Amino acid sequence: MITVNEKFCKGCNLCTEFCPLNVYEKSKKLNKKGIHVPVPINQEKCTKCGLCTLICPDQAIKVDENNED
Amino acid sequence: MDRKMENPLMKYLRRDRLPTIFCAGCGNGIVMNTFFKGMEMAEIDFENLMLVSGIGCSSRIPGYISCDSLHTTHGRPIAFATGVKLANPEHDVVVFSGDGDAAAIGGNHLIHGARRNINITVICVNNSIYGMTGGQISPTSPRGSYGSTAPYGALERPFSLSDLVTAAGATYVARWTTAHPIQLSNAIKKGLQNKGFSFVEVVSQCPTYFGRKNKMRTPIEMMQWMKESSILKIKADKLEESELEGKIVVGEFQDKVEPEFTDNLCKLVEAKCVTGKPTSIRSAYMGG
Ligand code: SF4
Ligand code: SF4
Ligand code: SF4
Numbered sequence: 542m543i544t545v546n547e548k549f550c551k552g553c554n555l556c557t558e559f560c561p562l563n564v565y566e567k568s569k570k571l572n573k574k575g576i577h578v579p580v581p582i583n584q585e586k587c588t589k590c591g592l593c594t595l596i597c598p599d600q601a602i603k604v605d606e607n608n609e610d
Numbered sequence: 611m612d613r614k615m616e617n618p619l620m621k622y623l624r625r626d627r628l629p630t631i632f633c634a635g636c637g638n639g640i641v642m643n644t645f646f647k648g649m650e651m652a653e654i655d656f657e658n659l660m661l662v663s664g665i666g667c668s669s670r671i672p673g674y675i676s677c678d679s680l681h682t683t684h685g686r687p688i689a690f691a692t693g694v695k696l697a698n699p700e701h702d703v704v705v706f707s708g709d710g711d712a713a714a715i716g717g718n719h720l721i722h723g724a725r726r727n728i729n730i731t732v733i734c735v736n737n738s739i740y741g742m743t744g745g746q747i748s749p750t751s752p753r754g755s756y757g758s759t760a761p762y763g764a765l766e767r768p769f770s771l772s773d774l775v776t777a778a779g780a781t782y783v784a785r786w787t788t789a790h791p792i793q794l795s796n797a798i799k800k801g802l803q804n805k806g807f808s809f810v811e812v813v814s815q816c817p818t819y820f821g822r823k824n825k826m827r828t829p830i831e832m833m834q835w836m837k838e839s840s841i842l843k844i845k846a847d848k849l850e851e852s853e854l855e856g857k858i859v860v861g862e863f864q865d866k867v868e869p870e871f872t873d874n875l876c877k878l879v880e881a882k883c884v885t886g887k888p889t890s891i892r893s894a895y896m897g898g
Binding site: 546548549551552553554555558559592595596597598599600601602603 | 616630640788
């Protein structure tokens with residue numbers, strides 16, 4: 542499961558751009574901080590490569606290692 | 611949010627200081643991530659780390675990390691780090707610095723640290739501009755790039771920091787960009803493991819100043835630019851200087867073994883100590 546922590550996300554959308562499998566999509570609406578938080582709409586495509594967690598400058602993403610869901 | 615749902619790197623951060631002061635999409639956060647990854651791979655004990663920084667946006671990195679750190683004066687982190695390492699060579703000493711801090715005001719400390727081959731790791735976040743003070747041109751700004759002090763484009767030739775530090779005698783030198791986080795983590799790992807002066811140059815994005823003044827308004831555009839204009843050192847070595855204009859040469863510049871400064875100094879103390887017992891260096895810490 543992928544979680545984006547809205548408390549830390551600054552809406553740069555580097556994750557949306559650099560995930561090799563296009564798991565994220567930029568949200569259409571602004572949240573209350575006025576940013577476009579990414580939404581992991583294609584979670585089933587995720588290979589858990591970890592690139593997004595390494596690229597997110599604000600440590601806002603968690604990609605679960607195990608496959609319980 | 612439930613802490614179990616948080617990024618595992620959060621355990622290294624001072625959560626009361628978050629979110630960081632960095633602009634959205636700034637490369638500094640990626641440098642932090644890759645540092646933690648490299649540190650884990652090198653099996654460095656987090657408790658044994660000592661982070662030293664100077665002044666600039668990237669020099670604020672240690673302030674967010676929950677281990678011992680020193681935030682020092684502009685350009686001087688390598689001088690302070692040298693003192694820390696000599697006082698207790700057991701510490702893993704890491705310097706976070708930027709292009710302005712390490713190459714302009716602190717340029718002399720950089721080359722002399724490398725010349726001495728003292729066992730510290732310098733991570734230089736090179737965003738080619740002074741971000742904190744409003745976008746002035748730095749010693750690494752590419753020729754022709756715009757800044758608040760170069761409205762017609764930078765006229766001067768930039769330093770290639772990795773070449774400079776290699777020539778000055780560092781024993782591990784690598785350059786990557788924030789668009790190469792895996793290779794960068796590996797380079798940081800090797801830098802931490804190298805027993806000598808290690809220099810890891812990270813070409814990074816300052817979307818707020820460098821990006822805005824150079825027609826790359828978003829961090830995404832900046833990282834795409836870095837990815838596209840990078841060329842591996844082994845390929846670049848076969849090309850002429852003129853063919854490399856506008857390119858970012860990435861890879862390892864140096865990886866060799868040479869005598870290390872604190873080792874040499876400890877041996878000297880041991881050999882010359884009149885009491886027959888080297889008391890100086892560790893005594894304050896170890897009671898010996
Ligand atoms: S990279 Fe991180 S901070 Fe940027 S949009 Fe994605 S989750 Fe948010
Ligand atoms: S772990 Fe890899 S595949 Fe999964 S969302 Fe992140 S970048 Fe995409
Ligand atoms: S000014 Fe530039 S370097 Fe400083 S935090 Fe903002 S983006 Fe990063």
